[in-house]
Structures are given as structure tokens and as C-alpha cells.
Amino acid sequence: MPLHTDRGYESQLGQLRAHLLEMGGLVEDQIAQAIRCLTERDRALAGVTIERDHTVNRLDVEIDDLSLKLLALHQPAARDLRLITTALKITTDLERIGDLATHIAERAVELASEPPFTPCVDIPAMASLASSMVHRSLDAFVREDVELALGVCSSDDEIDKLHAELFRNLLTIMGKDPRSISSTMRQLFISKYLERIGDHATNIAEMVIFMVKGRSIRHLDTVPREL
Amino acid sequence: MPLHTDRGYESQLGQLRAHLLEMGGLVEDQIAQAIRCLTERDRALAGVTIERDHTVNRLDVEIDDLSLKLLALHQPAARDLRLITTALKITTDLERIGDLATHIAERAVELASEPPFTPCVDIPAMASLASSMVHRSLDAFVREDVELALGVCSSDDEIDKLHAELFRNLLTIMGKDPRSISSTMRQLFISKYLERIGDHATNIAEMVIFMVKGRSIRHLDTVPREL
Numbered sequence: 001m002p003l004h005t006d007r008g009y010e011s012q013l014g015q016l017r018a019h020l021l022e023m024g025g026l027v028e029d030q031i032a033q034a035i036r037c038l039t040e041r042d043r044a045l046a047g048v049t050i051e052r053d054h055t056v057n058r059l060d061v062e063i064d065d066l067s068l069k070l071l072a073l074h075q076p077a078a079r080d081l082r083l084i085t086t087a088l089k090i091t092t093d094l095e096r097i098g099d100l101a102t103h104i105a106e107r108a109v110e111l112a113s114e115p116p117f118t119p120c121v122d123i124p125a126m127a128s129l130a131s132s133m134v135h136r137s138l139d140a141f142v143r144e145d146v147e148l149a150l151g152v153c154s155s156d157d158e159i160d161k162l163h164a165e166l167f168r169n170l171l172t173i174m175g176k177d178p179r180s181i182s183s184t185m186r187q188l189f190i191s192k193y194l195e196r197i198g199d200h201a202t203n204i205a206e207m208v209i210f211m212v213k214g215r216s217i218r219h220l221d222t223v224p225r226e227l
Numbered sequence: 228m229p230l231h232t233d234r235g236y237e238s239q240l241g242q243l244r245a246h247l248l249e250m251g252g253l254v255e256d257q258i259a260q261a262i263r264c265l266t267e268r269d270r271a272l273a274g275v276t277i278e279r280d281h282t283v284n285r286l287d288v289e290i291d292d293l294s295l296k297l298l299a300l301h302q303p304a305a306r307d308l309r310l311i312t313t314a315l316k317i318t319t320d321l322e323r324i325g326d327l328a329t330h331i332a333e334r335a336v337e338l339a340s341e342p343p344f345t346p347c348v349d350i351p352a353m354a355s356l357a358s359s360m361v362h363r364s365l366d367a368f369v370r371e372d373v374e375l376a377l378g379v380c381s382s383d384d385e386i387d388k389l390h391a392e393l394f395r396n397l398l399t400i401m402g403k404d405p406r407s408i409s410s411t412m413r414q415l416f417i418s419k420y421l422e423r424i425g426d427h428a429t430n431i432a433e434m435v436i437f438m439v440k441g442r443s444i445r446h447l448d449t450v451p452r453e454l
Contacts, residue, residue: 071308092320093319
């Protein structure tokens with residue numbers, strides 16, 4: 001029996017998928033909490049978001065270790081090899097998403113120390129979209145579902161558009177009322193963080209397509225995705 | 228003779244290192260060009276930077292392919308396994324650095340269309356530091372040099388400080404002269420991009436330390452590195 005079909009191997013592969021989903025669930029929670037922290041001016045909640053980042057970081061290291069163990073002990077081939085190396089790359093993106101959620105919470109705490117202001121209505125909508133992109137990209141990974149992954153790539157255009165609109169609106173507000181610069185800038189950063197979360201989810205989706213199809217769709221367009 | 232000591236294998240490992248250094252050299256050039264494009268208001272140069280990003284993206288795909296081939300055909304163990312999986316992860320960071328250099332060039336083109344302004348003197352200094360961090364992180368990878376990698380991590384604090392200072396200064400300028408908001412914002416973005424290039428170089432350095440030492444120093448502090 002080849003090494004890579006034994007029961008320990010299959011169970012470790014299952015563990016790898018489960019760890020990635022757990023990490024994904026955690027960063028989704030982090031995004032939701034950070035936005036609640038913004039809309040409800042709840043500084044205590046920011047502490048929870050930032051604290052949760054330690055668990056995300058622990059999972060990042062655990063998944064890397066597990067992937068290396070799988071590669072070293074079982075020498076998987078073809079599709080499994082692509083699955084494990086994709087997992088190795090996905091953790092980098094998930095870890096950055098966790099960092100970005102933490103930065104949103106940090107900006108929300110700063111905003112809560114300033115006089116009350118009307119938060120930009122588009123931010124929670126952008127956050128929902130970003131969070132759903134993360135969720136769908138990991139679902140696509142676990143199910144090896146190319147269609148689902150392609151859907152995430154389309155959502156990226158949508159979130160980029162939302163960010164561009166918000167950027168223009170906030171710039172106008174700043175120009176009209178220089179006293180609002182500080183709070184407006186922070187909202188602008190939050191919008192940028194959400195747009196980058198969308199980019200990371202898109203990276204994951206593109207890697208899933210490569211994993212399933214065995215060929216890369218990255219870099220097929222000339223338009224950079226980041227502002 | 229074990230598979231992983233044959234000549235083809237060693238030469239492919241050498242090729243992997245060479246490709247990564249080539250990719251690193253290209254993104255360093257991109258950073259330098261993007262900054263010249265800013266200081267000299269030279270829009271044509273921006274085109275070269277953006278064009279060069281295609282070569283960076285091609286190398287990204289080639290390195291991934293080569294890494295997968297090495298893993299599949301030679302089933303390397305221990306140190307070599309860590310080297311190859313580190314290469315797989317480093318390309319993600321290098322590719323993002325290339326994107327960020329492109330964004331700097333894009334902002335520089337927009338700034339060149341606006342009335343002349345005094346560019347912030349700190350930006351070229353930040354760019355040199357960011358570029359040197361990229362260079363040293365890849366040197367550390369090729370030489371498997373932990374000390375060099377630790378030096379990159381220290382430089383990250385320096386670039387973060389430069390960005391924070393520049394951020395405060397530009398915010399003050401905006402508050403005093405709302406007409407400058409548009410050009411000041413673009414300089415602020417450039418500073419942020421450079422700070423993120425520093426973050427990516429630091430990620431590479433941390434992965435090199437893991438590769439050599441076999442243990443992770445990531446996530447040992449609680450302070451997120453991004454703004």
C-alpha cells in the first residue's frame with residue numbers, strides 16, 4: 001500500500017482542511033466584531049477582536065507545521081501535493097486578513113474617542129461582502145469548487161467599486177470640512193482594509209482554481225487589484 | 228543514490244534560488260523607478276514600471292511550477308523541503324511588492340498631472356530603506372543567514388516610524404490647506420505602500436529564520452505590523 005493512502009494520512013488531510021476552515025471562521029468573526037465595534041462605538045469589543053488574532057496566528061503556525069509534516073512523511077503526488085501546497089499559501093492570506101480585521105478594530109477604537117460622527121453607511125455593506133468572499137473562497141477550497149472560486153473573483157470587482165465610490169465621497173467631505181479630516185481618514189483606512197480583505201479572498205480563490213485545474217489564472221489581466 | 232541528491236535536482240534547486248533573486252532584483256528596480264517617476268514627474272517611466280510587473284508575475288508562476296515539480300519528482304526531506312516550501316511562500320510576498328511598486332507609479336502619474344508641489348523629502352529615504360529590506364531578505368534566503376534576516380526585522384520598526392511621522396506631517400498640511408488634500412493624500416498612500424513593502428520583506432525574513440532554524444518567530448509579539 002503506498003504511503004499516501006494510509007489512514008493516518010487521510011485523517012491528517014482532513015485535519016488540514018478543518019484547521020483552514022476554523023481559521024477562516026475566526027477571521028470572519030473578527031471582521032464582524034470589528035465592524036460592530038465601529039458602528040456601536042464599543043471599545044471593549046475591539047479588545048476581543050485583537051485578542052482573537054492570537055488564535056488565528058497560532059492556527060497559522062499549526063497549519064504550516066501540519067503541511068510540512070504531510071509533505072515530509074507521505075510524499076504526496078499530483079492533486080494532493082497541490083492541495084497541501086495551496087493550504088501553505090492560503091494561511092498567509094488568512095493571517096493577513098486577521099491582521100486587517102485587527103487594524104479595523106484599532107481604527108474603530110480611535111474613532112470612538114472622537115466626537116460622534118455619522119459613520120459611512122457603505123462600510124457595513126462592504127464588510128459583509130468581504131466576509132462572504134472569505135467564506136466562499138474557503139468553501140471553494142474544501143469542496144474543490146471552481147465555479148464558487150470564480151464567483152469570489154467577480155465579487156472583487158464589486159468591492160473595488162464600493163471602495164472607489166466611498167473614497168470619492170470621503171474626499172469630498174474632507175475638502176468641505178477640514179475638521180473632519182481625522183475621522184474621515186480613519187473611515188477611509190477601514191474601507192481600504194476591507195478592499196484588501198477582498199484581495200486576499202480573491203488570491204485564495206485563484207489558488208483554488210490552480211489547485212483544481214492545475215493551471216494558473218493569476219496575472220491574466222493587466223489591471224492591478226489594489227488601489 | 229536517493230532521488231534528491233541527483234544532479235538534475237541540485238541544478239533545479241539552484242534555478243529556484245536564481246529565479247527568486249531575479250524576481251527580487253526586478254521588484255527592487257520597480258521601486259526605484261516608481262520613486263524616480265515621483266520625484267522627476269516622469270510619466271513615461273511609470274509605464275516601464277507597470278510593464279515590468281508582467282515579468283514579475285511570469286516569474287511568480289514559474290517559481291510556483293518549479294517548486295511543485297521539485298516536491299513531486301524528488302520528494303525532498305527536512306531542510307530542502309523547508310527551502311522549497313519557503314520559496315513557494317516568498318513568491319506571494321514578492322508578487323505583492325511588485326503590485327505595490329506599480330501602485331506607487333500610478334499615484335506618481337496622478338501627481339504629475341496636478342500642479343507642481345514640494346514632494347515630501349522622507350519618501351525617497353523610505354523607498355531606499357524598503358528596497359534594501361527586500362534585497363537583504365532575499366540575500367538571507369539564498370545564504371540561509373539568520374543574522375541578516377533578523378536585521379531586516381529590525382529595519383521594519385524604522386520604516387514604521389518613518390511612516391508614522393510622515394503621516395502626522397501630511398495630516399497637518401491637509402488641515403492647514405484643504406486645497407492640498409488631493410496631492411497630500413496621494414503622498415500618504417505612497418508612504419503606506421512603502422511601509423507595506425517593508426512588511427512583506429519582514430515576512431520573507433521571518434520565513435527564512437523558520438527555514439534555517441526550523442521554528443517560527445512569527446507572532447511572538449502582540450503588535451500588528453501594519454497601520
